[in-house]
Amino acid sequence: FILDRKAQGLSPATIKFYKEKLTYFLNYCDGKLIRNITQLTPGDIRQFMLDLEDSGHNPGGCHSFFRTIRAFLYWWENENDLEGWKNPIRKLKAPKVALEPLEPVKIEVIQAMLETCHTTGFLDDRDRAIITILADTGLRASEFLSLNIDNVDAIQGMIAVLKSKSKKFRYVFLGKKARKALRKYLNHIRAAFGPLWIHKNGDRLEYSGLRAMLRKRANKANVKCPSIHSFRRYFALECLRNG
Numbered sequence: 001f002i003l004d005r006k007a008q009g010l011s012p013a014t015i016k017f018y019k020e021k022l023t024y025f026l027n028y029c030d031g032k033l034i035r036n037i038t039q040l041t042p043g044d045i046r047q048f049m050l051d052l053e054d055s056g057h058n059p060g061g062c063h064s065f066f067r068t069i070r071a072f073l074y075w076w077e078n079e080n081d082l083e084g085w086k087n088p089i090r091k092l093k094a095p096k097v098a099l100e101p102l103e104p105v106k107i108e109v110i111q112a113m114l115e116t117c118h119t120t121g122f123l124d125d126r127d128r129a130i131i132t133i134l135a136d137t138g139l140r141a142s143e144f145l146s147l148n149i150d151n152v153d154a155i156q157g158m159i160a161v162l163k164s165k166s167k168k169f170r171y172v173f174l175g176k177k178a179r180k181a182l183r184k185y186l187n188h189i190r191a192a193f194g195p196l197w198i199h200k201n202g203d204r205l206e207y208s209g210l211r212a213m214l215r216k217r218a219n220k221a222n223v224k225c226p227s228i229h230s231f232r233r234y235f236a237l238e239c240l241r242n243g
Helices: 004-005 012-031 042-054 061-078 107-115 122-137 140-147 178-190 208-220 228-241
Strands: 158-161 172-173
Touching: 012 042, 012 061, 012 140, 042 061, 042 122, 042 172, 107 122, 107 208, 122 140, 122 208, 140 208, 208 228
Parallel strands: none
Antiparallel strands: 158 172
């Protein structure tokens, strides 16, 4: 199943998502002595979903498990022609998830976090550039973190996005403040190639590091930590406001 997802060209983050959810479900099945897919019943899946809820998983998390199990079982059904076997997922409906409005990060929160980057040191200059560019471009976390130094033109304020979710190449453009913040950060690197966003030791910044940075800046600013994706919603809202 995972090999099939990779062959379809799904992103590493999506592959990781499937692996984590399926491993959790398979461990549950193993604990219930369900060792063969033909043993799996609709009741087993229902009980798994109820156990998820009882163990504190929120509705969105429960729904993500259901989607994974459904994708896996439909794949299995398509790959195998087992006489007399009926796909148990066809008896079930996906759990309902309340649709709550997703708020963009507020400009006041962005400004407060930027005010904590008040020195000219590496971390403050890096974090200022990250926060400013996230708000200025609406890049997804995976697109943002995969950027390399040679993908950016800090003078023209242009960034080439090579690893997009849609697999399509595109450019995004920076405003004056973001260009200035990027140039200040690049002065610390002084390299022509390699990852754009790095730790002090030169290793590429990963998702967990980006989240930790935002939490640190939010705590210093005494504001609620925004999600990475809320910067994308902020960008979209600004685009609508500015026509």
